[in-house]
Amino acid sequence: MNAIELHDIHRTFETTTGTIRRHRKDVVALDGLSLAVPEGELFGLLGPNGAGKTTTIKILTTLLIPTSGTATVRGYDVVREAKQIRKRIGFVFGGERGLYYRLSGADNLRYFAELYGVAPREIGPRVVELLALVGLTDRADERVEGYSRGMKQRLHLARTLLHRPEILFLDEPTIGLDPIGARELRKIVTDLHANGTTIVLTTHYLFEADAMCQRIGVIDHGHLVALGTPSELKANVTDLGVVELEVFGVEAADIERLRGLEFVDSIVVEQRDLRQLVRVQTRLAEQAVAPLLAALGGAQVGRVAVREATLEDAYVRLVGRVE
Amino acid sequence: MIGALRVARAAAELQFKEVAVSGFLLFGALVQPFFIGVMTMYMLRHRPDFDPVYVVVGAALSGLWSVLLFAGSSAISHERSLGTLELVVAAPTSFFVVYGGKIAGTLAFSLVSVVFSYAIGAWLFGYPITVADPVGFGLSLLFALVALWATGMLFAPLGILWRTVGRFLGLLEYPIYSLSGFLFPILLLPVWTIPVSYALPPYWAALALHASASGELDLLGLARVWAVLVLTAVVLMIIASRLFLAVLQRARRSGSLALS
Numbered sequence: 001m002n003a004i005e006l007h008d009i010h011r012t013f014e015t016t017t018g019t020i021r022r023h024r025k026d027v028v029a030l031d032g033l034s035l036a037v038p039e040g041e042l043f044g045l046l047g048p049n050g051a052g053k054t055t056t057i058k059i060l061t062t063l064l065i066p067t068s069g070t071a072t073v074r075g076y077d078v079v080r081e082a083k084q085i086r087k088r089i090g091f092v093f094g095g096e097r098g099l100y101y102r103l104s105g106a107d108n109l110r111y112f113a114e115l116y117g118v119a120p121r122e123i124g125p126r127v128v129e130l131l132a133l134v135g136l137t138d139r140a141d142e143r144v145e146g147y148s149r150g151m152k153q154r155l156h157l158a159r160t161l162l163h164r165p166e167i168l169f170l171d172e173p174t175i176g177l178d179p180i181g182a183r184e185l186r187k188i189v190t191d192l193h194a195n196g197t198t199i200v201l202t203t204h205y206l207f208e209a210d211a212m213c214q215r216i217g218v219i220d221h222g223h224l225v226a227l228g229t230p231s232e233l234k235a236n237v238t239d240l241g242v243v244e245l246e247v248f249g250v251e252a253a254d255i256e257r258l259r260g261l262e263f264v265d266s267i268v269v270e271q272r273d274l275r276q277l278v279r280v281q282t283r284l285a286e287q288a289v290a291p292l293l294a295a296l297g298g299a300q301v302g303r304v305a306v307r308e309a310t311l312e313d314a315y316v317r318l319v320g321r322v323e
Numbered sequence: 324m325i326g327a328l329r330v331a332r333a334a335a336e337l338q339f340k341e342v343a344v345s346g347f348l349l350f351g352a353l354v355q356p357f358f359i360g361v362m363t364m365y366m367l368r369h370r371p372d373f374d375p376v377y378v379v380v381g382a383a384l385s386g387l388w389s390v391l392l393f394a395g396s397s398a399i400s401h402e403r404s405l406g407t408l409e410l411v412v413a414a415p416t417s418f419f420v421v422y423g424g425k426i427a428g429t430l431a432f433s434l435v436s437v438v439f440s441y442a443i444g445a446w447l448f449g450y451p452i453t454v455a456d457p458v459g460f461g462l463s464l465l466f467a468l469v470a471l472w473a474t475g476m477l478f479a480p481l482g483i484l485w486r487t488v489g490r491f492l493g494l495l496e497y498p499i500y501s502l503s504g505f506l507f508p509i510l511l512l513p514v515w516t517i518p519v520s521y522a523l524p525p526y527w528a529a530l531a532l533h534a535s536a537s538g539e540l541d542l543l544g545l546a547r548v549w550a551v552l553v554l555t556a557v558v559l560m561i562i563a564s565r566l567f568l569a570v571l572q573r574a575r576r577s578g579s580l581a582l583s
Contacts (some may be wrong), residue, residue, distance in 0.1 A: 013578055058578070063409055065575045086415040097406025100337065102344055107337075114333035115414040115421065117326060159410075 001075075003198040004037040004060060005168050009069035011055050011222075024288050027184055029055040030066070031222035037200060038214075042193040043067045044213030045202045052222040054093075057171045060200070061091045073167060087117065090160030094172030096152045101145035105136055108144060109162060130158035134188065148312075151183030157188060167198045173210065182195040186212060194323055206312040207268040216311075230311050235315055237309035243283025243292060245278040246302035255296050263288055266316055275302065281313055327420045328373030328555035329449070334424025335431065341401075342394050342432045351393055352436045356386035357581040360443040363506055370447075375450035376536045379440045381506035386436025388505070389496055394429040396492040398422065399482030412571060419476075419567045426475035437464075440449050455538025459545050463535040473559035474524045480566035483574050503529045521569055524555045 011030040013320040016022045030052045034127045037043045047053050058064040059071055062082035070077065076084040092098075099108050106127055113123045131137045134154035144152065153173060170189065174182040181232065182205075190212055193199050205211050209216055218226040218233070226233060250269075258280060259267050282288040286306050295299060336528040342348045360382035367373045402408040412418055445452045481488045500506065502516060503525035509517060520526045532546045534540035540548070 055578075061413055063413055063575065064578050065572075083415055086413055091407070091413070093406075095406070098410055100341070100405060100407065102341055103337070107340075111333055111337050112414075113411070115411065115416050116332050117415055120329065 001039055002036045003039040003041070004030065004035070004043075004073055004200065006033055006035045006056070006060075006070055006071045009033045009056075009059065009071055010067045011052075011059065011064065012067050017060060020224075028222055030059075033219065035227070037198065037222060039198050040196055042190070042201065042212055042214050044209040045200060045219065046204075046206070046209055046216055046315060047202075047219040051219045051319075053219060054171055055152045055222075056219070057093075057169045057200065057202060058089065061089060061169055063084060071156075084227055087163070088166045089169065090163070090165035090167075091169040092153075092156045092160050092171065092173050093248075094153075096149055096176075096179075099144045100153060103145060104141045104143055105147065105151075105158075106131065106140040108155065109159060112159050113162045118163055126162060130161055133161075134158045134278075135184065136221070140147035150177050150185075153177055153181070153185060154188075157185065161192070165197070166227065168192065168200070170199060170201045172202055172204065172206065174203065197301055206315055207308070210311040218315060218318050226318050233314045233318075234311055237281070237314045239283055240281045240309040240313060240317070241283070241288070242307050242309055242311040242313055243280045243282060243285070243288055244305045244307070245280065245296070246304070247276050247278055247296065248274060248300040248302065250276050250296065250299045251280065254296055254299055256291060257297075261291065261295060265292075268316055279316075281309065281316065327417065330416045330420050334421045335428035338394070338398070338425040338428030342429060345394075348390055348394055348432070351389035352386045352433055353439050353482065355389055355554065356436045357439050357443060358504070359385050360440050361447070364444070364448055366428035374537065375448065376452055376454065377533060378506065379444040379452055380532050380536050381385045381529070382443065383440035384505045384507050384525070385500055386440065386502075386509040387430070387433040388499060388503075390433035390436065390523055391426070391429055391471055391475050392492060392496055392499075394432075395426055395478040396482060396488065398425050398429075399479055412574075418479075418571060419564055421531065422479045422567075423472075423476060426478075427474050429475065430472055430549040454536040456545075458536045459535035459542070460532065462549065463528075463531035463545065466549045466556075467531055467532050470524040470528055470552040470559075473556035473563065476563035477559060477566070480563060480570040483570040483579075499523065499525055502526065504533075505529050524559070527551045527555065564571065 010032060012026045012028050015025050015027055017025060033052065033056060045056065047054050055064065057080055059066050060073055062078050062085050065079050072078065072083045074088055078085060084163065101109070103111070109127045110123060111132065113126060118126060131140045134157055136151060136154060136158070139147065139151065144155065147155065157173065168277050174185055177185060186208065189199060189201070201213060202210070213230065215227065215229055216233060217224055255269060255278070256268060258264060263282050263284045268279045270277040280288065280292060289304060289306065360378060363378045363382070364375065368379065399408065403410060411421055441452055444450050471558065478492060502509065502520045503523055504520065509520045509526070527548055529544065531552060534548065535545055
């Protein structure tokens with residue numbers, strides 16, 4: 001049985017431009033998205049900013065109504081049967097917001113436990129159990145305003161688990177966390193999945209999706225552009241190698257020259273302080289290094305590395321850009 | 324039903340804790356009634372018809388109304404700014420119940436104005452602050468709180484519809500003081516404002532409290548005012564509950580819950 005089904009979902013938002021003479025404009029967030037997630041799956045939803053990931057999550061968590069199309073969660077319609085869905089799901093939106101800062105972590109959990117209908121007798125033990133699960137027992141009675149970002153993220157996760165949801169929606173849950181905090185949070189999520197919870201995860205960290213998700217859907221411009229296991233998605237780029245060039249002061253014209261080379265599939269440039277990391281997907285791998293360096297002309301080149309294509313490279317090939 | 328009451332109580336406790344540590348609302352509940360009470364007593368104390376109880380009740384009402392107006396009208400924008408509005412709306416509990424609890428918590432906190440205003444009159448000025456009809460006054464306070472609670476329930480749907488509504492509602496603070504007769508009878512106002520006063524629940528709340536404190540209305544007269552308060556509360560609650568459903572559905576369509 002599918003825990004989640006989306007059929008031809010469209011969602012547009014109305015925006016306005018201008019101060020005195022206002023012009024209305026429709027922005028398409030989802031453009032015919034169809035998708036199914038079986039029960040018990042840890043499903044990854046990837047896509048660039050503005051692709052429609054958060055809109056999808058908000059529709060499935062009953063916070064938004066689709067403009068057209070149907071969506072169900074455990075068989076319940078997101079528009080007409082929102083209350084049934086709300087009892088069965090939990091969600092975390094990335095970032096620090098979503099907590100009462102003047103209350104302690106434990107008070108936050110007790111309040112949300114009441115809101116989510118946890119039985120009165122169960123609230124105390126459940127709060128203690130979840131604070132232990134996310135490693136906040138020692139700080140439980142401190143005001144949330146003094147928590148670090150990682151602690152707030154873990155408290156969010158505890159909050160969403162209070163009523164033992166069957167399906168969890170995690171929208172960039174590790175965003176902004178330090179590596180250790182992110183690793184701890186990933187461990188909790190994979191343990192929850194191992195215990196049978198269906199999880200839909202959106203992330204910009206492709207290694208995270210690769211390591212955690214059983215299947216991944218890539219959406220761009222509001223519709224699904226790829227769907228499969230991480231291995232299946234990576235199989236799309238087995239013909240590619242990646243040359244990474246660390247350069248200083250490379251010009252846009254240099255990049256365009258590289259892009260024009262016959263053996264170059266795609267190029268991504270990341271600014272890293274004063275350096276730029278130019279990642280070139282190519283069918284030639286090692287043999288491409290010399291012509292690439294020649295094409296860069298006078299640019300100062302630091303490190304050069306050649307590696308196999310990863311999920312991130314498959315993603316770049318699909319959406320044509322990275323954030 | 325028990326579940327809803329538990330949620331309302333939890334929301335009331337949360338709101339009480341939140342407003343009790345807000346400097347702005349403490350100002351509204353304590354400092355403002357202090358100034359209003361003290362200044363009015365100084366201005367009126369030499370008049371032969373001076374009634375210190377009237378001033379104490381009026382000062383208490385000013386604090387009560389200020390806290391309700393500011394805490395109630397900003398409750399939605401506060402939740403939005405914290406990022407908790409979506410979490411509360413997406414809970415399997417009725418948002419009407421949650422917000423009802425919050426307004427109840429706000430009013431519970433605002434009662435500190437009543438105690439403080441009594442203290443100003445009795446201890447600072449040394450007036451004998453005694454109410455003519457203690458039972459009637461207690462019931463008047465109860466019905467006044469019910470009507471003010473229902474008034475506060477209208478603020479949330481407005482706050483969901485228009486994100487800046489709190490700032491505009493804040494402008495109603497002093498006009499409502501005057502039109503409701505908190506510190507002076509509305510008969511002193513122009514005739515055309517009297518129908519406006521009659522349409523305001525705070526006017527009936529002030530009338531019930533002043534009349535039971537001074538004993539100027541008998542039981543039948545008081546009962547009529549209480550009936551108006553209850554009727555007003557019922558009408559406002561019905562309007563608010565309909566508005567809640569409509570604006571939440573509208574917010575789900577427009578995607579405006581998370582916008583701050």
